[in-house]
Structure formats: C-alpha cells, structure tokens
Amino acid sequence: MGKKVYVGNLGPDANQASLEALFSVFGKVEKAYIVTDRQTGKSKGFAFVEMSSDAEAKAAITALDGKECGGYTVKVNEAKSR
Numbered sequence: 001m002g003k004k005v006y007v008g009n010l011g012p013d014a015n016q017a018s019l020e021a022l023f024s025v026f027g028k029v030e031k032a033y034i035v036t037d038r039q040t041g042k043s044k045g046f047a048f049v050e051m052s053s054d055a056e057a058k059a060a061i062t063a064l065d066g067k068e069c070g071g072y073t074v075k076v077n078e079a080k081s082r
Contacts, residue, residue: 003051003053003054004051005023005057005060005079006048006075006077006079007019007047007048007077008046009072010034012043019034020032020080022044026051026056027057028051029049030053030079032049065077
C-alpha cells in the first residue's frame with residue numbers, strides 16, 4: 001500500500017486547505033494538491049494527497065471512499081504509479 005492517495009470527483013469549491021483538513025483527521029498530511037487546468041487554472045476535479053504512513057493512507061481510503069464531500073460523492077483510492 002502506498003502513501004499517495006488519489007481523490008476523484010471533487011467539487012469545484014474544493015481547495016488545498018479543505019483537502020488537508022479532511023485528510024488530517026486520519027494522520028499527518030505530507031502534501032495535498034488539486035490538479036488544475038494549465039490554461040484556465042480551474043480544478044480538473046481530482047487531487048492527490050500524500051500521507052506520512054501507509055496505515056494512515058489506508059484509514060483515509062477506507063473512511064472516505066464513496067462519501068459525500070461538498071455535495072459530491074468522492075472516489076478515494078491508492079494512487080497508481082505513472
């Protein structure tokens with residue numbers, strides 16, 4: 001299990017601070033970033049969060065996958081390597 005988590009189906013109002021706050025409940029957030037369109041700067045609707053341990057990442061995935069956040073049902077799973 002990796003420490004990097006994929007978060008999909010984010011609402012347009014999601015920002016880095018809200019993402020960090022959501023995941024910090026499950027442990028230390030090393031890095032959180034929302035992927036944005038290069039031309040418009042708007043969110044593409046997904047993000048990545050890096051947790052400090054595998055156990056914390058697994059807890060976040062288990063708790064948040066399929067839950068509603070900001071009116072959207074988010075998809076949370078282990079990020080796949082490139």
